[in-house]
Amino acid sequence: MARRTRGKVVRKEAEHRINENIRIPKIRLVGDNLDDVSEVAGQKILPEIYDTYKVKKWAEELGMDLVEISPNAKPPVCKIIDYKRFLYNKKKKEKEIKAKTAKTVIKEIRFGPNTDDHDFDFKVKHAMKFLEDGAKVKAYVHFRGRTIVFKDRGELLLLKFLKELEEYGAAEALPKMEGRRMIVIVSPKKKKKS
Template sequence: MARRYNRNFQRKNDPKDQYRTNEQIRVPEVRLVGDNLGALSDTVGQTIESDIYPTRRVREWAERMGLDVVEIAATAKPPVVRIIDYNKFLYEKKKKEKEIKAKAAKTVVKEIRFGPNTDDHDFEFKLRHARGFLEDGAKVKAYVHFRGRTIVFKDRGELLLLRFLKELEDVGAAEALPKMEGRRMIVIISPKKAKKS
């Protein structure tokens, strides 16, 4: 069965719907703010300061400058607006959010799985990988998975993880001692040094 497409449907998270602009602002008065009030005063031919004005007049000023009236604080009494290029405003806002997101530390967790009967060669191989992950600034979640009857070897699993922690103590530190979660014994290791740049 074919779905009907609703032409009036708009995405809720569309950034263009975040702020009311121009004719969407239906209150009688607004508080005008901004750093371009000097240029606005020159265009309009009168001194305009950060103050309360009739909405209709603010829209007229914006039209003269070829800009938009954008409501930046809808809950204020009266609402706060700026006369700006709306598309440029959205672009700058998106750019700032991207920069903030890029600066935020991204925690990467790498998993390393052991069995209770892991041999020395396999242990050394996984140890080298874990060391590399920690040196790159990632956390390591190491766990021993007990399948079937191997659950009786919990002490082996704990000794294996403690040995793993001991080998990595120069590059990482355990957040807590190994603990059982279902059929797994888990330990999380955080890097000691900051990520290499």
């Protein structure tokens, strides 16, 4: 497949060498369909070293492709397979693996050093819901202007916040300063499967 970049045509290299692109005189043939290959070849085919031209001929007679699986082996390892189906199955597996990986969601909750009790309780309830949903919570106290002198208030506020969320999650670390913010990250507790 070719694509154009600023007037130049750039050829995209194939992931595997197939059929006529395999120019080595001998290869090691492996695969699940060696019985089918044996019928075409008229002899019992085992996972052994064969002349490349013979194996290409067998693949052509089966209506399949000769695909180089391991090019760095001595001699290279090849299979007779349907290359398009092989690529399709490979992409499908990669997609399944990607879907199974957990995506971490981080929700932020902002406090001021002088946050009153009502606001604090309101934000704690939100944090509880976030943790129950499996998201991490990044809580921070933002110090504006001269409020930077109240670092101890901010730390007490975040420690109180952690105490309220003990049942729902655990802090990854103690509150720490980053610029004008004091930050703590709370991870949800693992739910016990019954």
